[in-house]
Amino acid sequence: MARRTTPPVPEDFTEQIVDVDVSEEMRGSFLEYAYSVIYTRALPDARDGLKPVQRRIVYQMADMGLRPDRAHVKSARVVGEVMGKLHPHGDASIYDALVRLAQPFALRVPLVDGHGNFGSLDDGPAASRYTEARMAPAALVMTAGLDEDVVDFVPNYDNRLRQPEVLPAAMPNLLVNGASGIAVGMATNMVPHNLVEVISAARHLVAHPHASLEDLMRLVPGPDLPTGGKIVGLGGVRDAYRTGRGAFRTRATTRIENVTAKRRGIVVTELPYLVGPEKVIEKIKEGVQAKKLSGISDVMDLTDRANGLRLVIEIKTGFNPEAVLEQLYRYTPLEESFNINNVALVDGQPRTLGLVELLQVWVDHRIDVVRRRSSFRLARRLERLHLVEGLLLAIADIDEVIQVIRTSDDADTARTRLREIFDLSEPQAEYILELRLRRLTRFSRIELEREQAALAAEIAELQAVLADEARLRGVVSDEMAEVARAHGTPRRTILLDSAGGPGPAVVSARSATPLEIPDTPCWALMSATGLLARTTDDARPARDGARHRHDVLRALVPTTARGEIGAVTSRGRLVRLPVLDLPSLPPTDGAPSLSGGVPVGEVVVLDAGESVVGLASLDPAAPSLALGTAGGVVKRVVPGDVPANRDAWDLITLKDGDEVVSAAPATDDDELVLVSSDASLLHFPAALVRPQGRAAGGMAGIKLADGQRVVFFGVCPPAGPEGSDGTQDPADGTGEVGTGRGLAVVTIAGSSSALPGTEVGTVKTTPFDLYPGKGRATGGVRAHRFLKGEDALVLAWVGPTPPRATGSAGQPIDLPPVDPRRDGSGVVLPAPVHGIG
Incomplete structure (x- = not known):
């Protein structure tokens, strides 16, 4: 057995014992640890919205060349490169960050394109050796x-490599994708937003540096969650935009439908942010067992890749589905709260930021990036122009240049003689010495002269940008708009000022709520963003009133509280809709606010790709219903042709590829109006279209050119005297036209290839009287002159003045003054328009 020996102590060794105060040592060590967690792990930078590990992942993938057009590589390889070169921490934390960057339900615009099992809201991802990844286009x-x-680079952890201190971030990543993290003594929890809306606000801030919070909130009305759903109550969102802290409630998107022949159920198609279906099912089962929930017979998860999320909650016979839904909102994650805490690093310091500060930090960062990039490009082009000018001098007298080089003893001598004889600089002489003989042809000289002219033009442009702050801001704004066009998507989350449900939660197992509602006259309303509601009395909603009310009306139908109306769909169907299924709106002065309405998809069962285009009365005494299709066909349906004991029926036989654009009641005295995508407007008397049965296919309304379609169909009152009461309803149901109140034509032009809801476009408002009437089945007259980059009308509307425009979330958008030119061009809108009413 070996004997252990103690190593000898050096003779010059002197033992020193240092007394340290434990409290001071703990305080210092804790502060160092807290500093490390705050600045290198938990909080994102307000400029690029990334934590250090996320930034290093994105940078390393770019350094590895993992572009979207190249093949995926194993995630383990990316994790290893990041861990070995930039991030000296465990591979598990790096892979977790990589997975989150690839999850579409966690980020509004993912930065990593994942291939394989990257997890779900209920299950974790597969191991990094099984999954593959590459950069997403947004990265x-x-x-x-x-x-x-464009940005400063700093050393990595061992001073062998360099890494960016912050990414250039041409996308407002912090607002678009949000962030969450827990540091020491502070935390951050930021909610995602819509890219198009955020960039619209940022561009407004670029053009108006002193813009107020109210101005920006008109462009960013609220969060836009990756999983959709509804945000109920916007007061907390406004607080967060003002102070950086707030809270709001998110609700699942649900609808009540017949799940079996004799039983109704609640179908959930979207869940609150970061809530998985398994968690909801578990809470429902726990609530039923604890007697908190009643009236539920079964819960089924029918989610698949083809149809997406679909939870079916079957309701027992005799129970009110609306009351059960309110119980589910109360006791399950179908309604969740989200606490906003906008904490991010600004100039190395953690700060709580409101909407204006968040946008301002990113805008300042982009201005600095573009300025540094312009300076870099200017220096490179000046350097290249200097070399080209020297090369042109050498080619002009090439024989003497060759003679000088041949008679020189070495390269240094040749370089010196070239500089002295031809008055060249050191870089020019060196470049000429390295010149290849094939560059001495006549064509090379022509190419060099072209390059010289191009470089001079680029240098002048860059110098102008750097010398003019307004021009620099214009370049920044244009680049923001390009990012929005390339990566923007329509809004997914519906914003509601109030709950928008059927009323307070009902605890009784057998609710008699529908029977308690008297069958009083009321109005059924549909907004431009697809919200349905009803009024509480027979007072017709006034059109004029508060300018910033939520949403605008697209259709309204007189009915009774316990009556039925019809919803006309784009497939040419009419779906019977009980008015009791619509939430009631309290009476208001001025324009109605439909923020408490219910999305149309929750009360009308629609097929994939089908939408509701109008409302119709089922009263046999009502006027005939006029329909217009995208293919230019018009039809009037015989009044009273309503099948008994059927929930849905066809109103028109459509040709393949055709769909209904709009529907509205029309009498023989009204005018039918159609607007095509090539900016042609046609109107003619409704008497020219005879009423037909439901099986008929209609008749020709407007003559369309190849590749064109109808973008608007509506019914307007005749130009002469109106009814005995001095009013006449426009057929699209948007409001009341009284004596002396004219009609307006609103046209919005853009690119036909742009993604709907992402392009701002140009708008023009003209009086309807400027457009002469023509016969049915003709081509109409031009209503809009296209500018460069425009080739189609993306939206059109004809109705009573003054028209109101709204965004995808119901926020008002200003329209320009009336333009007396019938075929003039439009002016640029401040934000994309979703509907007009």
């Missing part, structure tokens, strides 16, 4: 320009 926007000295 290219985050890293564009890194090789042009």
Whole structure:
């Protein structure tokens, strides 16, 4: 057995014992630890919205060349490269960050394109050796320009490599994708937003540096969650935009439908942010067992890749589905709260930021990036122009240049003689010495002269940008708009000022709520964003009133509280709709606010790709219903042709590829109006279209050119005297036209290839009287002159003045003054328009 020996102590060794105060040592160590967690782990930078590990992942993937057009690589390889070169922490934390960057239900615009099992809201991802990854297209926007000295680089953990201190971030990632993290003594919890809306607000801030919070909130009305759903109550959102802290409630998107022949159920198609279906099912089962929930017979998860999320909650016979739904909102995650805490690093310091500060930090960062990039490009082009000018001098007297080089003893001598004889600089002389003989042809000289002219033009442009702050801001704004066009998507989350449900939660197992509602006259309303509601009395909603009310009306129908109306769909169907299924709106002065309405998909069962285009009365005494299709066909349906004991029936036989654009009641005295995508407007008397049965296919309304379609159909009152009461309803049901109140034509032009809801476009408002009437089945007259980049009308509307425009979330959008030119061009809108009413 070996004997252990103690190593000898050196003779010059002197033992020293230092007394340290434990409290001071703990305080210092804790502060160092807290500093490390705050600045290198938990909080994102307000400029690019990324934590250090996320930034290093995106940068390393760009450095590895994992572009979207190249093949995926194993996630383990990416994790290893990041861990070995930039992030000296465990591979598990790096892989977790990589997975979150690839999850579409966690980020509004993912930065990593994952291949394989990257997890779900209920299950974790597969191991990194099984999954593959590459950069998503949005990640290219985050890293564009890194090789042009747009940001500072800092050493990595062992001072062997360099990494960016912050990414150029041409996308407002912090607001678009949000962030969450727990540091020491502070935390951050930021909610995602819509890219198009955020960039619209940022561009407004670029053009108006002193814009107020109210101005920006008109462009960013609220969060836009990756999983959709509804946000109920916007007071907390406004608080967060003002102070950086607030809270709001998110609700699942649900609808009540017949799940079997004799039983109704609640179908859930969207869940609150970061809530999985298994968690909801578990809470429902616990609530039923604890007697908190009643009236539920079964819960089924029918989610698949083809149809997406679909939870079916079957209701027992005799129970009110609306009351059960309110219980589910109260006791299950179908309604969740989200606490906003906008904490991010600004100039190395953690700060709580409101909407204006968040946008301002990113805008300032982009201005600095574009300025540094312009300076870098200017220096490179000046350097290249200097070399080209020297090369042109050498080619002009090439024989003497060759003679000088041949008679020189070495390269240094040749370089010196070239500089002295031809008055060249050191770089020019060196470049000429390295010149290849094939560059001495006549064509090379022509190419060099072209390059010289191009470089001079680019240099002048860059110098102008750097010398003019307004021009620099214009470049920044244009680049923001390009990012929105390339990566923007329509809004997914519906914003509601109030709950929008059927009323307070009902605890009784057998609710008699429908029987307690008297069958009083009321109005059924549909907004431009697809919200349905009813009034509490027979007072017709006034059109004029508060300018910033939520949403605008698209259709309204007189009915009774316990009556039925019809919803006309784009497939040419009419779906019977009980008015009791619509939430009632309290009486208000001025324009009605439909923020408490219910989305149309929750009360009308629609097929994939089908939408509701209008409302119709089922009263046999009502006027005939006029329909217009995208293919230019018009039809009037015989009044009273309503099948008994059927929930839905066809109103028109459509040709393949055709769909209904709109529907509205029309009498023989009214005018039918159609507007095509090539900006042609046609109107003619409704008497020219005879009423037909439901099986008929209609008749020709407007003559369309190849590749064109109808973008608007409506019914307007005749130009002469109106009814005996001095009023006449426009057929699209948007409001009341009284004596002396004219009609307006609103046209919005844009690119037919742009994603709907992402392009701002140009708008023009003209009086309807400027457009002469023509016969049915003709081509109409031009209503809008297209500008460069425009080739189609993306939206049109004809109705009573003054028209009101709304965004995808119901926020008002200003329209320009009336333009007396019938075929003039439009002016640029401040934000994309979703509907007009």
